[in-house]
Amino acid sequence: MKKNVLIVGAGGVAQVVAHKCAQHNDVLCDIHIASRTVSKCEKIIASVHEKKAMKVEGKLKAHALDAMDVAATRALIEKTGSQIVINVGSAFVNMSVLSACIETGAAYIDTAIHEDPLKICETPPWYANYEWKRREECEKAGVTAVLGAGFDPGVVNAYAALAADEYFDEITDIDIIDVNAGSHGRWFSTNFDPEINFREFTGQVYSWQDNEWKSNQMFEIRKEWDLPTVGTQTTYMTGHDEVHSISQNMGIPNVRFWMGFGDRYVQVFTVLKNLGLLSEQPVTTAEGLEVVPLKVVKAVLPDPSSLAPDYTGKTCIGDLVKGKKDGKDREVFIYNVADHEEAYAEVGSQGISYTAGVPPVAAALLIAKGDWDVKKMVNVEQLPPQPFLGLLNEMGLPTRLREDEEDRALKF
Template identity: 40%
Template sequence: MSKVLIIGAGGVGSVVAQKCAASPEVFSEIMLASRTKSKCDAIAALIKNRTIQTAQVDADSVPELVALFNEFQPELVINVALPYQDLTIMDACLETGVNYLDTANYEPKDEAKFEYSWQWAYQEKFKEKGLTAILGCGFDPGVTSIYTAYAAKHHFDEIHYLDIVDCNAGDHGKAFATNFNPEINIREVTQKGRYWENGQWVETQPHEIKQALNYPNIGPKNSYVIYHEELESLVKNFPTLKRARFWMTFGDEYLTHLRVIQNIGMASIEPILYKGVEIVPLQFLKETLPKPEELADGYTGETSIGCRIKGIKDGQEKTYYVWNNCKHQDAFEETSSQGVSFTTGVPAMLGAMMFLTGKWRKPGVYNVEEFNPDPFMELIGQYGLPWQEEINGDLEL
């Protein structure tokens, strides 16, 4: 029986809160906090079978976080706020003796650069306090890293080639919208691509490498190599990797909108003066776009995310493909959320469960692939994200 504090009241926060509430045997008390308490109250109203507490907190403020942690005294904080706020939340955890879990790595507000170095630097601090910090427990990063760890444990002596493939074949009916926070999403997909090959990073222009990949139950979709954060930890934790890439699908219309947004300067994170007020163009654009949680009702189609792996087992070459498909309609029926929020929120809840039940608990700062994948893989299907696997099939990559 354990108390958890969830920070962040967007689409993912809603899924995490609902999923935690559905397992009272593990999550004895739940508090949901964000900058806007009314958002927390709206999510709490979705939960019919039990009451969860709500609170207002500015996650950029360590003193505010510390005051809230001391008042509620959670055993674990589930951070599904913005990546900019990872370090302030981790600082507050250290000050109050609370364990930590997030779904996305830190990035500074003034630079579109996300990497784990800032959070990995907390390793000794968390160890000294006897606290656990679990990094990147969404779907990608998160489940994709756990899939890789599971493959390494059960199917390979050496993993040589890893392709993480992320397809959203859904239709939300909007001309242009992002499936999670628009500011974070646009910053991510407009960066240069990067993949790991032969012991070094290879940089590409945005969307330079394109291939039509076949996805289960969906078919061929144009997929592009982009840089994604789990690559950084996976190449560190699986040193036999000769190449590791991340592929994401984008429709032509989405890419056209993205080019226009960039060409007219609306993707810029450099502040400008407008009528005497300093604004950041991308933050202004975010306010004009549909909110990700507003896309859920009527969202059709499904996602397909998985890992395509090649390596050696008992001296023989082997291929392995493990994946999940998630229908947006199913996610909406269960949690009033769309599939991207659902596929991120469920693993965050399950990672918290792994910690609270003692299966993933060791002092320090760790990425999810550094824990035993088996108990997570055993349960994730029961919570709405069943996985499938194909051994020695044609991976086409």
């Protein structure tokens, strides 16, 4: 059944989502893009037309929207007849957009956990602070809400489910590894919204080890991995959304997240944090102006979407899974490698945006076709992974598996 789609947000990830929806508008039908700045939506639409991404003739329209306004979001969903909402706006708007979906019956998809602008790194498991409190509300309304359907969280959750379904009888450890081995040529920049990026790393690093929460400081625990294509890379144990759902939903004793950081990022982050410039709490300047230091830092850094034309290199993101199969120890690495230049050539965005933006469109297609239209709130690991990963193989994010000396593409 064809479904109309509303995309909330107009950043680099939204651009990928719009292109991929357009490439599948024989199923997703009318496509609407909404943001506080309508000119950003119009720029994305121009890019879609420039790339001739529309599979069939159809509607692609821009709208102005403050997504924190539930009534306005509900009205736009109703006006556009949208049956699926893909929320790739700020993490601060998740609960507002979800509310509008519950009120209208539209399916809801997001790519990151909800955050309160004035709170950093809340009590684990993070999903229990906002999203999971609304499970009953979604099920009562018969609303499908797929949480964290980007790459991480999202695809890595599906990798965990695939490992449990097909490769292990018992899983003891999942180490999620995210490395960007690309270069954008700037002295310093974050690859996505600087405010959200820095907020991820200024609080405690929560990991799930020996069936309980462990806490460390950022950049305290370092590890090197030998990865396909990108080689040996330095990573640090980091707090991340999927640790908080996989650990609770799959009953795995050890779930950790590792992200690659270069020396410059570590140095800049450390200086900014020590100066108090990564604080989310308002301060008053000598002139009497109230400002949020983190928002000032965001304002002076490059817009992540501007990095795309000069980006080179590749990303490698995957799950290193350990456990037992048929009574024997087993270890596999299920992963994807994405290319920044290929992403830019196809959709005009860099690889980080590409890996985050393609999966929610695959999720939308599965909801439209009924495979994932479960009429309740779920995280990705609670859904069948094979149809999702099969679609991603076709849509530009193929899955591979490395085990011992073997490295092969997976077919679904």
